[in-house]
Amino acid sequence: MTAQSLGNASHWPRVAAVFGASGGIGRALCEALLAGGTQTVYAGSRRGEGPDLPGIQPFAFDLKDEASIAGAAEAMRDDPPEWIIVATGVLTLADGTGPERTYKRLDAGTVAEVLALNTIGPALIAKHTLAIMPRGRPCTFAALSARVGSISDNRLGGWHSYRASKAALNMLIRNFALEMARTHPESVIVGLHPGTVESTLSAPFQSGLADGQLTAPQDAAANLLRVLAGLTPEQSGRVFDFRGDEVPA
Numbered sequence: 001m002t003a004q005s006l007g008n009a010s011h012w013p014r015v016a017a018v019f020g021a022s023g024g025i026g027r028a029l030c031e032a033l034l035a036g037g038t039q040t041v042y043a044g045s046r047r048g049e050g051p052d053l054p055g056i057q058p059f060a061f062d063l064k065d066e067a068s069i070a071g072a073a074e075a076m077r078d079d080p081p082e083w084i085i086v087a088t089g090v091l092t093l094a095d096g097t098g099p100e101r102t103y104k105r106l107d108a109g110t111v112a113e114v115l116a117l118n119t120i121g122p123a124l125i126a127k128h129t130l131a132i133m134p135r136g137r138p139c140t141f142a143a144l145s146a147r148v149g150s151i152s153d154n155r156l157g158g159w160h161s162y163r164a165s166k167a168a169l170n171m172l173i174r175n176f177a178l179e180m181a182r183t184h185p186e187s188v189i190v191g192l193h194p195g196t197v198e199s200t201l202s203a204p205f206q207s208g209l210a211d212g213q214l215t216a217p218q219d220a221a222a223n224l225l226r227v228l229a230g231l232t233p234e235q236s237g238r239v240f241d242f243r244g245d246e247v248p249a
Contacts, residue, residue, distance in 0.1 A: 011138055011229050013082035017042035019061065019125055020087035021050045025144070025197055028221035029085055030056060036225065038083075042076055063088060063121030066128075073128035080132045083228065086125050086143035090117045091162055099159035111161045118165035123172050130180060130189075138186045140228055141176070145169055145191030145239050145247075152248045170239050170249065177237030188231045191239035193247050194220045215242070 016033050020026040021043035027050075030041050034055050041057065043050025048060030059075060061068045090113075092098045097110055122143045133139040148159060149166025170191050177189035197220045215223075223242035230244065239247040 011140075011231075012036055013038050013140075015040045015042075015079055015081045016083040016085070017044065017076060017081040017129065018085050018087055019044045020089075020144075021045050021058070022047065023087060024217040025194060025220055025224075026085075026087035027051055028217040029087055029225065032218070032221040032225055033083075040079065042072075042081060044072060061125075063117055063124075066124050069121075069124050070128045073125075073132055076129075077132045080134055081129075082134060082138065083140045084125075084129050084133070084142070085224075085228075086122045086141075088117070088121060089144050089146075090114060099162045101158045103160065106160060111164070114161035114165050115168065118162070119168045119172070122169055126172070126176050126189075130176060133180075133184060133187065135184055136186070138188070138233075139184060140188040140190075140231070141180075142188075142190050142192050142224075142228055143169060143173060145173070145193055147193045147241065147247050149191075149239070150248050173239065174237040174249075181233070181236065186233055188228075188233055188236045190228075190231060190236065191247070192224050192227065193239060193241040194224055195242045 016038050018026050018029050018041060021030050022045035030043050030051050033041050034053055040055055042059055043056050044059045044061045046060065046062055048058050050056045050058035059072045061072045093113055100106055126141060130141060146166045147153065148163050149170050151167055173189055173191045180187045180189055195215050197215050197217055220242060227240050227242065227244045241247055
């Protein structure tokens with residue numbers, strides 16, 4: 001796998017950061033970045049573990065601990081990443097609470113937890129990492145979103161907290177893109193919909209999927225990196241799926 005095979009080689013990062021590197025997609029992104037020619041990949045997880053590969057620099061962070069995020073960003077300042085990918089997210093909480101299928105199941109604590117992990121955490125990563133991104137050359141910030149965060153594309157309802165958290169994340173991505181364009185005109189700030197990936201996030205919902213609808217993490221990572229490598233500043237502030245098609249707002 002090379003940068004040329006994944007996308008525009010001129011946009012490929014020398015240094016990248018992946019927040020959520022211990023997950024299926026996150027680990028695959030780290031491996032694919034290195035295979036494509038990235039020299040250094042900062043790989044972040046709660047335990048500070050990353051793939052045991054040359055070029056990986058693991059670090060610890062917690063989505064609900066802003067100080068840990070700020071410290072991680074500060075440690076990257078001397079050699080800042082040109083690409084930052086937030087590969088975190090939750091659909092089913094640690095206690096087994098899954099997405100609400102009806103408004104009757106809404107619970108304030110569940111809504112707050114999902115928003116903390118899917119919206120506020122990525123926003124705080126942006127707060128501290130956008131500030132260290134290089135000026136005067138291309139740089140990219142991407143966060144994993146979801147098609148179900150689209151308001152105009154919502155035909156089924158349900159999954160209230162998850163949909164709301166991703167819709168809010170998409171709005172923040174748009175806001176960040178507008179602000180960054182003033183100081184970093186070559187920046188790309190986007191959301192990414194990876195499709196249904198074989199991971200712990202999707203595990204409780206895989207049984208009803210049609211054949212071929214589930215994507216391996218390595219394929220999902222290659223798809224997403226190919227999309228990122230082909231994006232331009234004019235496309236900043238939007239959400240794209242794994243094919244490179246724009247997800248409606």
